[in-house]
């Protein structure tokens with residue numbers, strides 16, 4: 032890792048001098064290559080994850096095309112030097128500005144759920160800001176990242192500027208020991224370990240961690256849309272998304288109707304092998320399947336009722352867990368309090384909007400949330416009071432595919448933003464430059480420090496800052512006298 036970072040530093044020194052136009056040109060070429068080679072890309076992604084072919088193209092490729100276009104168009108604007116106008120008259124004579132400078136070598140440590148989006152997708156803004164990047168992909172899905180880096184090199188990215196180093200947790204630790212910043216996406220527990228290790232070197236980290244996203248359905252909601260968005264938001268990528276819908280709260284008058292609509296849709300889901308035309312594939316690993324099964328079994332043992340699914344698919348061989356709907360759940364169950372990361376929809380009946388809001392906020396996570404109502408004012412009010420980094424109104428999941436909008440968590444879902452201006456500025460040092468305008472031989476506060484100067488400064492501060500007119504007048508007279 033030390034050698035990889037040293038090579039990356041050399042490449043970065045030249046890269047930071049490149050223009051945005053040059054970086055843009057390489058990104059657009061990369062986008063063409065991704066599109067030209069989409070069949071091979073789909074083979075690798077489906078092979079690594081077990082997801083349906085249509086789904087990997089539909090989201091990983093969609094995401095990258097969208098994100099590349101956004102960073103290519105907006106990076107320069109986000110990183111434009113800023114002029115600052117000081118508010119205080121005594122320093123107004125200074126010319127003040129800020130610039131964004133690359134941090135150097137960014138370490139990207141990634142999970143397995145979106146093997147290309149979470150690796151190449153995170154590296155793109157880092158590179159666009161003038162950094163080098165070293166990706167440590169998940170040990171479960173390293174091939175997509177390796178392939179992404181290969182395509183980036185083909186697109187013209189200088190040698191060693193983007194490297195992929197595969198390995199387990201220790202490889203991630205070694206990256207923390209050498210990089211200038213860590214952009215980590217993964218579980219809460221690993222996120223804490225990453226932050227502790229980064230603290231030893233005092234390097235910055237951004238942490239995009241787990242979620243337990245709630246969806247609220249109020250009695251005036253369009254129930255068909257709400258049910259459709261709920262099923263898609265909970266089951267897409269087999270529920271292995273940080274912003275998957277993992278808890279549903281429905282107002283009592285429409286509860287039964289909503290549950291029926293969800294169950295009908297879930298029963299119609301076709302699950303199968305990635306090559307077939309199916310809606311739902313397999314989970315990515317056996318431990319993940321076991322974790323989901325244990326959560327569902329615990330909920331059932333505590334009194335939850337199963338409406339569909341609730342078991343490993345008995346027909347398919349592989350890590351297939353049936354899409355599942357549970358009711359009669361409560362917050363004492365892991366299925367409502369801990370991240371599931373699987374195709375499970377637990378639904379709870381609530382008295383009213385306030386009850387839903389209280390339960391939605393009763394979580395150690397705070398990544399995203401959804402609310403369904405036809406009343407825009409109520410939607411905005413609830414969105415404002417939800418303790419989460421993002422809220423979708425009458426929709427689910429879509430905030431992630433709008434890379435122009437910041438995305439990040441609260442509470443144990445982490446901090447630091449992916450996307451938007453902050454999503455690229457986090458990869459930069461912000462440097463302030465203060466320039467003297469007038470070139471005087473000496474400035475007022477410089478030595479020698481005399482009593483007269485101190486008194487004059489006191490008069491001046493009274494004149495400028497005191498809110499009483501009498502004080503101001505007196506300070507003015509004193510100043511003239513002195």
Ligand code: NAD
Pocket residue numbers: 140141142143144149167168169170198199200201202203204216217218219220221222224225238239240241242272273370372398440444
């Ligand atoms: P994980 O925490 O087990 O692993 C993530 C990465 O960290 C892997 O590459 C792993 O090898 C590495 N790692 C493990 N131990 C390490 C250590 N001590 N030091 C440095 N690196 C180490 O997570 P996972 O199971 O791969 O991914 C699933 C998690 O990711 C879920 O909790 C999910 O919510 C989260 N996630 C969050 C977002 C987001 O944007 N907030 C997006 C996708 C996934």
